[in-house]
Amino acid sequence: MAQSRTKRLPPLPKSVHSHLGDIPVSLVDDLEEKKEALGMWEMAPRRISIHSKAAPEVQLQALYHEIVHVALMDSGVSNGLVKDAEEAVCDAVGTLLASMSLAGRLKLT
Numbered sequence: 001m002a003q004s005r006t007k008r009l010p011p012l013p014k015s016v017h018s019h020l021g022d023i024p025v026s027l028v029d030d031l032e033e034k035k036e037a038l039g040m041w042e043m044a045p046r047r048i049s050i051h052s053k054a055a056p057e058v059q060l061q062a063l064y065h066e067i068v069h070v071a072l073m074d075s076g077v078s079n080g081l082v083k084d085a086e087e088a089v090c091d092a093v094g095t096l097l098a099s100m101s102l103a104g105r106l107k108l109t
Contacts, residue, residue, distance in 0.1 A: 065094030
């Protein structure tokens, strides 16, 4: 019997860990500052917002993308990157992490 391709994803975590303190994650209906965005990392309040109307797989990829922004910022690497390069790194690593997670090889806890 063929297995179903649809896999129920666990809910996004309410926060993610950083060595500078946990970062809240919330689903929002509108990312006011970035109308076309699927997610947003805000440095000053240190929070991640994910668009609630995106498909669950897209929310997961957006979360990982934003987590990579956190890692680049907290490590100081973002200081040496132009915005387009930082976005490309976040897209690449975020997509890889989401793919691993969807394949069951990486889990958010």
